[in-house]
Amino acid sequence: xxxxxxxxxxxxxxxxxxxxxxxxxxxxxxxxxxxxxxxxxxxxxxxxxxxxxxxxxxxxxxxxxxxxxxxxxxxxxxxxxxxxxxxxxxxxxxxxxxxxxxxxxxxxxxxxxxxxxxxxxxxxxxxxxxxxxxxxxxxxxxxxxxxxxxxxxxxxxxxxxxxxxxxxxxxxxxxxxxxxxxxxxxxxxxxxxxxxxxxxxxxxxxxxxxxxxxxxxxxxxxxxxxxxxxxxxxxxxxxxxxxxxxxxxxxxxxxxxxxxxxxxxxxxxxxxxxxxxxxxxxxxxxxxxxxxxxxxxxx
Numbered sequence: 114x115x116x117x118x119x120x121x122x123x124x125x126x127x128x129x130x131x132x133x134x135x136x137x138x139x140x141x142x143x144x145x146x147x148x149x150x151x152x153x154x155x156x157x158x159x160x161x162x163x164x165x166x167x168x169x170x171x172x173x174x175x176x177x178x179x180x181x182x183x184x185x186x187x188x189x190x191x192x193x194x195x196x197x198x199x200x201x202x203x204x205x206x207x208x209x210x211x212x213x214x215x216x217x218x219x220x221x222x223x224x225x226x227x228x229x230x231x232x233x234x235x236x237x238x239x240x241x242x243x244x245x246x247x248x249x250x251x252x253x254x255x256x257x258x259x260x261x262x263x264x265x266x267x268x269x270x271x272x273x274x275x276x277x278x279x280x281x282x283x284x285x286x287x288x289x290x291x292x293x294x295x296x297x298x299x300x301x302x303x304x305x306x307x308x309x310x311x312x313x314x315x316x317x318x319x320x321x322x323x324x325x326x327x328x329x330x331x332x333x334x335x336x337x338x339x340x341x342x343x344x345x346x347x348x349x350x351x352x353x354x355x356x357x358x359x360x361x362x363x364x365x366x367x368x369x370x371x372x373x374x375x376x377x378x379x380x381x382x383x384x385x386x387x388x389x390x391x392x393x394x395x396x397x398x399x400x401x402x403x404x405x406x407x408x409x410x411x412x
Contacts, residue, residue, distance in 0.1 A: 122170035126182030167193030183207015209315020236399035257378035
């Protein structure tokens with residue numbers, strides 16, 4: 114189906130990731146010319162602008178809308194394409210690039226562009242958190258609290274994120290959570306409740322190694338607060354073994370409600386979303402057409 118695409122529109126967040134990038138519009142245009150497609154592009158100018166640009170491009174006959182940025186940019190572009198005929202592509206330019214890494218999309222611009230024009234179209238699940246769409250991983254608790262702080266940082270990237278985690282870890286307590294699935298109910302103490310559609314937050318930190326974006330299920334990872342001396346637990350994120358830890362409980366659900374005793378910070382695809390004490394999580398199966406490398410295997 115990608116061979117039939119004749120018009121491609123790129124939505125570029127030049128400030129994604131670790132700072133303003135050098136201009137690369139020329140390289141994008143050359144790749145489009147080499148593949149015989151018409152090319153349009155625009156840079157985002159503020160929050161929610163990417164959503165408007167995606168909807169406008171779709172209305173102007175562009176079949177493939179490419180998000181050039183991080184997971185937050187991807188989220189905004191997808192919001193303009195959910196349950197439409199539009200196809201979303203990804204050129205990863207964020208600080209974590211969780212969804213791109215899950216799909217196996219290269220991080221280098223030239224390789225990502227080559228991959229873009231040789232990929233396959235798949236129908237991807239998405240989900241809603243209190244009515245707000247999420248593509249990748251959203252979370253309640255410590256990761257939401259860190260997202261709040263990280264959003265105020267001038268310096269992005271893994272080093273800054275790690276520093277915040279280490280500085281704030283001891284200050285954030287566990288919280289009580291009640292999870293409700295139909296007639297089933299369970300109560301847990303948690304430090305983080307991650308709602309994962311894909312396998313990772315970003316930077317290959319895999320919170321749900323077995324997650325798939327097209328299996329019609331979400332992975333809920335409930336993390337306890339680990340003792341400070343258990344540094345091996347941090348390694349388990351990057352080794353893909355966190356789901357084997359005694360500090361992590363994993364559930365597979367379609368829809369779930371989560372009730373807390375007090376409002377707690379949460380994030381959607383890494384972007385801070387405020388605080389809440391009640392969460393309604395709803396899967397939206399096969400709601401987004403997205404490009405994935407043909408050799409990506411199970412995604």
